[in-house]
Amino acid sequence: MPEKPTEPTPPFDVHVIHQLVRLMKRYDLMAIDLVEGPTKIRLRRRNETPVPAAAAPGLYAAPPPTAPPPPRIESTPAAPPVSDDAVIKSPMVGTYYASSSPDAPPFVTVGTNIRPDSTVCVIEAMKVFTDIPAGLSGKVTEVLVKNGQSVEFGQPMFRVQPA
Template sequence: MPEEKPTEPTNTPLDVQSIRHLVRLMKRYDLTAIDLIEGPTKIRLRRQGSEAAISGYTVAAPTPVYAAPPVAAPAAGPARTEAAPAAAAPSKDIVIESPMVGTYYASSSPDAPAFVSVGSAIRPDTTVCIIEAMKVFTDIPAGVTGTITEVLVKNGQSVEYGQPMFRVNPS
């Protein structure tokens, strides 16, 4: 009887065996994401139900800002408590987070203009940046409609999964 060899993935990028092989590698090396681009074919695999698995981006809800509890004043004076203005009206900005680990690039090449800047109007399909990981460049879509109010990372900076990159005022 011939000896069975483990099946290796074929050269067809969407071959089921290839995808299963990638999933096994993700489990073996405890990876949460793999992005593979081969010609016009793009494959993005995510594990454990992360938000990025569906959309390729993550949008975090705004976090309310809380004032510190009042500190007791010296016995000679009355106690004063004032809430910070930010605590009274939490920001309604949405944060666009990095869907992967890699290097952030604001434009497609060093001499090209940035995809977006403060004041840029964006739609869900607007490319806001490129993240490079292992020589693979991935366009990152905004995923929301609004206006960029703050860019939180610098060109060429390393970013982590879930790291805030942009603040957006939804419209």
């Protein structure tokens, strides 16, 4: 009896992807990266800006009304703050938690000295909690996210004065 060729199984269940799309809408996430073994999938939302309808052939659409431009106010833009601080960015999409449990103290606060292996926070994604290491030595000068806040991949979370 000849062997029946096996069909490759999809690396991600369609129902899981649908759930992730609903979570993206619910938490206003723009992208999610999924990795399972050698397979990588990125889900990205489109900007939901309405596209103007095209005029019917042979007809010309009236130009949209334009408001007069607002008066121009001359001012000197403030220079961005000069800082030698490094930034610790989120390595993943998820929910930021400052401590390992609601009643535990935060891993770091402003003024905390950290090492590359110091845990600075926990990020929860799909019910999995991941400890996030600092990756550098220094002193935390600013915490840029709030406990329970959704974070995107690459979003700055901490400013650190390098040691």
